[in-house]
Amino acid sequence: MAPKTGEMLHLRGNALNAGDPVALPLTQSSMYHLPGGTDGLPTYGRVDNPTWLHLEHVLAHLEEAPCLTFPSGMGAISAALFATLKTGSRLLIPSDGYYVTRVLADRFLSGLGMSVTERPTTTFTEGGFDGFDVVFVESPSNPGLDMLDLPAIAAAVRAAGGITIADNTTLTPLGQRPLELGIDVVVSSDTKAMAGHSDLLMGHVASRNAQIMERVEEWRRVSGAIPGPHEAWMLHRGLETLDVRFERMCSSAQVLAERLADHPAVKQIRYPGLTGDPSHALAAAQTARFGFLLSITLETEEKAETFINACPMLRPATSFGGVHSSAERRARWGDDVDPAFIRLSVGCEPVEELWQAIETSLNAL
Structure with a gap:
């Protein structure tokens, strides 16, 4: 069910x-009167x-579901x-x-x-999930855009006694609802x-498991991995336009993917919204939108470098999801x-306008 x-x-x-400000006030304080x-009152800025x-x-x-915010996605x-x-x-x-x-896990x-x-x-399900305490999934994968059968994996991990964590950055709660998928x-x-x-920079954790959220809150409180009030205020403001931005971005991505698939300079394209994409069937079954990320x-x-750097409507930058279209060669990050x-x-x-800029840059290669 889509959020309202x-x-x-x-x-x-x-x-x-009466008389309260309509816009969310920014509380910039480490101390409270x-x-x-102190029961039921704010106590300290880290808490x-x-x-x-x-x-x-x-x-x-x-x-x-209950949510807690953090100063970054990795937080x-x-x-x-x-x-x-x-x-x-x-x-x-x-x-x-x-x-x-992977770096966090390895090091x-x-x-x-x-x-x-x-x-x-x-091949994520090959070998099963017996003996794993936590199974961390990312669907679609970043940057390959391969999909996982989240309901099947969630059920199998739960049957084996484990916990599943899903990174839903690429699709947001408007595009995919992992908690509803188990x-x-x-x-x-x-x-x-x-x-x-x-x-x-901001991130959040959400879960309907109260015990897990208690542990997450304790980790935030004692580790000090807290968001800044100003960043929280800015994220709140950004969320107010998420619906219209996400709709525009996903709709445009579908148009661009269909056209890029036919361009002679493109050797391969991945976008779950294309009917021939390996991820299409799973994406159609468990997502509300196919997303705004694609790869060529x-x-x-x-x-590749010439195309990115010559296109006036692509920012050559890492990260994604902004109002400005961006692109990068992921091999440079390993x-x-x-x-x-x-x-x-x-x-x-x-x-x-975006397609004209992209096509012009591709045609010039």
């Missing part, structure tokens, strides 16, 4: 008193902040993993997902006595489409992809 984004816009407004008892509280109320509305991923793992735990992660998750979790296993997304915990980098303007592979690394593989994040530009 119109209702989301009025969550604060319908609780206002605490004469006498409580009214701006976070309302942001998390909005995110909980989108996820239809959210770290919190979810440290809340569910301990020495001796076994963790399964995708070998072709976001590379920093830090392994050193704390946790066993880490990696599997490619396309996943235990969702993490997201809200730096990307959720905030949408490439001007802040050109003939050579040199041509992803196991063709050197001419380009991840393209479709923004909010008028689609015909």
Whole structure:
């Protein structure tokens, strides 16, 4: 069931008193006035902040589950993993997902006595899930855009006694609802489409498991991995336009993918919205939209760089999900992809203007 984004816009407004500001106030304070008892009151800036509280109320509305915010997507991923793992735990992660998750597991979790296993997304279920305490999934994978059967994996992991965590950054709660598909915990980098303007770092964790969320909250409180109030305020403002931005971005991505598939300079294209894409059937079954990310592979690394840098409507930058379309060769970050593989994040530009710029740059190669 899709979240009611119109209702989301009025969550604060319908609780206002006469004379209250309609826009969310920014509370920038580390201390609170605490004469006498402190029960039920904000106590300290590392523990409580009214701006976070309302942001998390909005995110909980989108996820239809309790949410906690963090200063980055990796902050959210770290919190979810440290809340569910301990020495001796076994963790399964995708070998072709976001590379920093793998770095965290390899360089830090392994050193704390946790066993880490990696599997490619396309063969993720091979070998089963017996013995794994936590199974971390990413669907679609970043940057390959391969999909997983989330309901089947969630059921199998639960039957084996494990917990599932899904990174839903690429599709947001408007495009895919992992908790409704049986996943235990969702993490997201809200730096990307959720905030949408490439001007802040934030992330969140959502779960309907109260025990897990208690651990996540404790991790945030004692580790100090807290969001800044100003960033929380900015993310809240970004969420108010998520619905219209996401609709534009996904619709444009579909148009561009269909045209790019026919361009002679494009050796390969991946977009779940294309009927011939390996991910199409799963995406059609378990997502509301096919997303705003696509990938193309050109003939050579040199041509890929020339295409990106020459196109006036593509920002050559890492990350994705902003109002400005952007592109990059993922091989430069160590992803196991063709050197001419380009991840393209479709923004909010008028689609015909964007296509004209992309086509002109491709035709000039």
